[in-house]
Amino acid sequence: MKTSKAGLIFVCGMVLGLSLALCLGAADKAAETPKSDWSHLKIFTYPSGSTGFFDPDSGRLYVYDVNLERCSFVRELKTLGQPMIWR
Secondary structure, eight states, X not given: OHHHHHHHHHHHHHHHHHHHHHHHHHHHHHHSOOOOOOTTOXXXXXTXXXXXXXXXXXXXXXXXXXXXXXXXXXXXXXXXXXXXXXX
């Protein structure tokens, strides 16, 4: 009788420990922010020192100041040959 109780307590402890470990491991992964893939962006600079980033997926052009702290303007390309739209 003592052996079966000890075995049952051991198995319950193992199940509890395993479920706790899995839950804590899953919580750590859920808290991480997904990494962005910036490899498709086209980067270029203007003679004034501004830097531009063109996203071919959305057709948007983002132009930043010399220090890359402030976005000067955002424009969107809908159709090639047509004027860009201010955003």
